[in-house]
Amino acid sequence: MSEASPRQVYLGVDVGSVSTNFILYDGREPSDKAVVWKRYLRTRGAPLEALRMGLKAMYEGGNWEVVGVGTTGSGRELAGVVLGADVVKNEITAHAIAALNQNRDVQTVIEIGGQDSKLIVIRNGVVVDFAMNTVCAAGTGSFLEQQAMRLGIPVDQLGSLALGSTTPVRIAGRCTVFAESDMIHKQQLGHSMEDIVAGLCSSMARNYLNNVAKGKELVPVVFFQGGVAANQGMRRALQDFIGCPVEVPEHFDVMGAIGAAILAKERLERTGAITKFVGTSLLSSSYRNNSYLCDRCPNQCEIVEIWRDGVFLAGWGARCGRTI
Secondary structure (H helix, E strand, O other): OOOOOOEEEEEEEEEOOOEEEEEEEOOOOOOOOOEEEEEEEEOOOOHHHHHHHHHHHHHHOOOEEEEEEEEEOOOHHHHHHHHOOOEEOOHHHHHHHHHHHHOOOOOEEEEEOOOOEEEEEEEOOEEEEEEEEOOOHHHOHHHHHHHHHHHOOOHHHHHHHHHOOOOOOOOOOOOHHHHHHHHHHHHHOOOOHHHHHHHHHHHHHHHHHHHOOOOOOOOOOEEEEOHHHHOHHHHHHHHHHHOOOEEOOOOHHHHHHHHHHHHHHHHHHHHOOOOOOOOOHHHHOOEEEEEEEOOOOOOOOEEEEEEEOOEEEEEEOOOOOOOO
16 A cells, blocks of 8 residues: 655744744644644754754654745744745734634734743734833743742643632732742732732733733734743733733644744745755754854944855844845
8 A cells, every 4th residue: 555645734933032833734724723733842042953853853743745834933034044944924923924814803912922022913904013022021931930930830830820819919020030029928928829820920911011012902802822821820810901801722832833834825825936945954964053243344243154064054134234
C-alpha cells in the first residue's frame, strides 16, 4: 500500500522573548478546525535553537507539505531569514488577522504575553488604533510566573484560585517591586491565598487598562489573547472593569502564529508564487548570528547579521536606508 500523501499546510511562527509558537494551518478547513497542529516552546534566549526544536517536532508530529510560511513576533526577521518565510509581519497585524478570522465582529483585542502587552482597536474589520507596553513587566505573564513561584503555586493554578475568592484584596499594581511587597504585607496580615491571587489579577487588569488602554474605547466583541488569557482570574477581572463579556478564543496562546500563517496563505494565493520555505535544511545547517555597531554615519545603528554554513544570508538594523 502506498504511503498517504502529505497534508498541505501553512506554517505560522511567532518568536517572542519568552516563547516561540508554531502552528500548522489548513486553509481548506473551517476556521474553527483550520489549526491542525501547534507547539509552544520556551525561547530561553536562544531563538535559533527554539526554531530547530519546533521544526523537528513538526516533522515528527505528522506528514506535512508546507506550502507557505509566515513569521511574526520580536524575532520575526531572524525567523523569516532562517525558515525562508514568505511573509514577515508585525504582531499587531498578525493578532488582528487571527482574531478577525475567528469572529468578523471583533472590535477590541487585548493581548498579554510573557514580556509585553498590547491593545488593538478594530472597526469594520480594519485596525484603526493600537497601543503597546514594552517597558514595565507588572502587567505581563513573566510577572505572574514570578509571583506564582514565590507563592509556591503552579502558574496554571492561579486562575482557579482567583475564582475562589470572595473578597479580593487591593494590591498596588503599577510596579513589580511595589506589587510584590504589597502581596507579602497582605500575607502577613492573614488574608487567604485566594483573595491575594484575585487581588493580583485585579491589579494587573487595572494596570493594563490605566496604561495600555488609557484613552481608548473598548467595545465588544472583546477578545483576550496571549498566554495570560489562560488565567480565568484575569479574564474575570477584565470583564468586571470593562463591563462587558471578554471572550478567550480556543487557540488564544498562538494567535500571532495563526495570523502569520493566514497572511502567508493570502499572499501566495494572491501572487501565485511558490513558497521559499527551506524545509529540513534548517535541521542540518549551521547558523550563527553576529552584531556590530555601524560607523558609516552618525546613527551608529546596531546591525545584526545571520550566517548559514559560513555564508552570509541577511542583515538588518540600519535606520539610514543603507544596504547592509
